[in-house]
Amino acid sequence: MKLLKYKAKRNLKVSPEPKAEIKRGKSKKLAFVIQEHHARSLHYDLRLELGGVLKSWAVPKKPTSNPSVRRLAILVEDHPYKYKDFEGVIPSGYGKGTVSIWDEGFYNVDGADAKESEKLVQDGLKKGSIRFTLEGKKLKGAFYLVRLKDTKNWLFFKKSEKSSSPSTKEKGPKLTNLDKIYWPKEKITKGDLLLYYEKVAKWILPHLKDRPESMRRFPDGITGASFFQKNLLQHPDWVETAPINQVNYLMIQNEESLLFAANLGCIELHPFLSRVGKLKYPDYVIFDLDPKSASFEKVIEVAKTIHDVLDEIKVPSYCKTSGATGLHIAVPLGAKYTYDTAKRFAELIAKIVQKKIPQISTLERSLSKRKGKVYIDYHQNNMGQTIAAAYSVRARPKAPVSTPLKWEEVKKGLDPTAFTMKTIFQRLKKFGDLFAPVLKKGANLELALKN
Numbered sequence: 034m035k036l037l038k039y040k041a042k043r044n045l046k047v048s049p050e051p052k053a054e055i056k057r058g059k060s061k062k063l064a065f066v067i068q069e070h071h072a073r074s075l076h077y078d079l080r081l082e083l084g085g086v087l088k089s090w091a092v093p094k095k096p097t098s099n100p101s102v103r104r105l106a107i108l109v110e111d112h113p114y115k116y117k118d119f120e121g122v123i124p125s126g127y128g129k130g131t132v133s134i135w136d137e138g139f140y141n142v143d144g145a146d147a148k149e150s151e152k153l154v155q156d157g158l159k160k161g162s163i164r165f166t167l168e169g170k171k172l173k174g175a176f177y178l179v180r181l182k183d184t185k186n187w188l189f190f191k192k193s194e195k196s197s198s199p200s201t202k203e204k205g206p207k208l209t210n211l212d213k214i215y216w217p218k219e220k221i222t223k224g225d226l227l228l229y230y231e232k233v234a235k236w237i238l239p240h241l242k243d244r245p246e247s248m249r250r251f252p253d254g255i256t257g258a259s260f261f262q263k264n265l266l267q268h269p270d271w272v273e274t275a276p277i278n279q280v281n282y283l284m285i286q287n288e289e290s291l292l293f294a295a296n297l298g299c300i301e302l303h304p305f306l307s308r309v310g311k312l313k314y315p316d317y318v319i320f321d322l323d324p325k326s327a328s329f330e331k332v333i334e335v336a337k338t339i340h341d342v343l344d345e346i347k348v349p350s351y352c353k354t355s356g357a358t359g360l361h362i363a364v365p366l367g368a369k370y371t372y373d374t375a376k377r378f379a380e381l382i383a384k385i386v387q388k389k390i391p392q393i394s395t396l397e398r399s400l401s402k403r404k405g406k407v408y409i410d411y412h413q414n415n416m417g418q419t420i421a422a423a424y425s426v427r428a429r430p431k432a433p434v435s436t437p438l439k440w441e442e443v444k445k446g447l448d449p450t451a452f453t454m455k456t457i458f459q460r461l462k463k464f465g466d467l468f469a470p471v472l473k474k475g476a477n478l479e480l481a482l483k484n
């Protein structure tokens with residue numbers, strides 16, 4: 034029976050600790066807490082909400098976010114859910130000493146909801162390996178609890194940013210067929226593409242990191258056959274993947290995995306709008322302006338109108354060329370809202386804009402009904418949907434690059450084909466990453482809707 038050990042160890046008539054009661058949290062998220070416990074010896078009690086109790090580990094040394102430091106964590110008796118709020122003095126008996134909250138917040142497993150996360154933790158407890166994401170004040174990001182063989186002793190540590198490979202020297206993909214022509218007319222080779230991504234890594238990686246990647250592979254260049262691949266079956270140890278609904282997505286976490294992807298013929302990079310750990314919460318809303326038969330002048334007008342409408346309600350927005358024929362507009366959300374909310378917001382704005390400029394914009398998905406108008410596509414704001422990342426090359430003539438713009442530049446005369454693998458670096462030198470704010474502070478949609 035649950036909590037019997039908890040009860041047996043203490044005299045709850047004299048101890049101020051919570052009574053042995055199984056109770057689920059009211060929050061939709063699972064709670065975690067780390068209590069600093071000045072008992073006979075100081076330790077930190079790590080507790081994860083699970084099935085109405087707190088699974089608990091005593092960690093003798095202060096937990097840390099340094100991935101190279103692995104803390105011993107001893108599995109102890111389950112504690113009642115209410116224990117997560119407990120602070121105070123245990124006057125005598127078991128655990129005598131002062132308890133205070135060192136860190137608290139929520140946790141999940143791979144961005145799954147509470148129910149699914151609990152199942153995964155139950156499995157992990159049996160297997161002896163639990164990977165979970167903490168949203169605390171001190172501890173944030175992916176952590177592991179790994180059981181040492183046949184004991185109650187576990188190791189608690191932060192997941193390494195770089196890779197799980199013990200030797201970073203072994204990292205680095207074997208690059209192949211560097212002379213293969215990828216852009217026949219321009220005579221741009223696969224080697225040129227790899228060099229581009231190596232050079233742009235510093236700028237593009239923040240837009241790819243922790244995001245599952247939909248691979249579109251062009252193994253024979255832009256004029257050859259291409260195919261979409263989501264499930265990455267074979268990869269070296271140092272390439273990180275994100276398993277989501279039985280699909281093992283590639284994640285481009287560093288320069289090596291960026292080159293690994295490019296070497297597979299991924300000319301274009303299409304990341305999720307959300308990151309692992311917060312998969313259901315996109316970092317931005319996307320408006321994809323797709324002209325098809327409409328002129329680029331009209332695309333510019335529609336983009337400016339979206340910008341004006343958003344400006345009016347004090348919502349920041351950022352524009353980039355898609356690298357193909359259109360423009361992308363992003364509104365930062367700071368992973369605060371669900372995809373559903375993001376999409377409804379995008380729909381609302383798209384409808385307002387379409388009403389303002391009905392002669393040049395449309396919300397018609399069907400090509401034949403667009404009649405030379407610019408399609409404001411707000412349907413990309415779903416989990417699993419992807420758009421070409423900023424600084425992604427496109428598999429089109431002249432090797433264009435999806436390029437962030439200043440709003441002043443979004444005006445008549447803008448030539449989206451001017452931004453290519455070759456020209457992008459002058460801009461980066463001059464302006465830096467104009468899309469960096471998209472990953473920072475998110476818009477306040479409640480306030481926006483009021484405005």
Ligand SMILES: [Mn+2]
Nearest residue numbers: 070078091128
């Ligand atoms: Mn303790």
